[in-house]
Amino acid sequence: MGQVALIGTGLLGEIPHIFSQSPFSAASLGVLRVFTTIAGIDLDFSELERQSHDLEQQLTQLRHQLQEKLASRQQAASRFGFSVDT
Numbered sequence: 001m002g003q004v005a006l007i008g009t010g011l012l013g014e015i016p017h018i019f020s021q022s023p024f025s026a027a028s029l030g031v032l033r034v035f036t037t038i039a040g041i042d043l044d045f046s047e048l049e050r051q052s053h054d055l056e057q058q059l060t061q062l063r064h065q066l067q068e069k070l071a072s073r074q075q076a077a078s079r080f081g082f083s084v085d086t
Contacts, residue, residue, distance in 0.1 A: 009038065011031045011034055011035055012031070013027030013028060013030050013031040014027060015027045024055070025048050025051040025052040025055060026052045026055070026056070028048060029045060029048050029049065029052050032045065032048070033045070
C-alpha cells in the first residue's frame, strides 16, 4: 500500500476551570492568533479583543467585590473572637 505523510498540529486554549461552561474570549483569541500566524492569514480580532477586555474588567470588579466582602466578614468575626479562613 502507498503511504501518505500527514502533518498535523493541535492548538489548545487554556481557561480557568471556573469558566469551563462559559465563553472565555481570551483563550479563543490566543488560539486564533497562533493559528493565523501558522496559516499566514490576517484576521481582524478587534471585536474579540474588546470582548476579552470587557470580561477581564468584569472579573477584576468581581474579585474586588469578593475581597471586600471577605475583609468585612473577617472584621465582623474578629470582633466576636472568631477567625475566618481565606
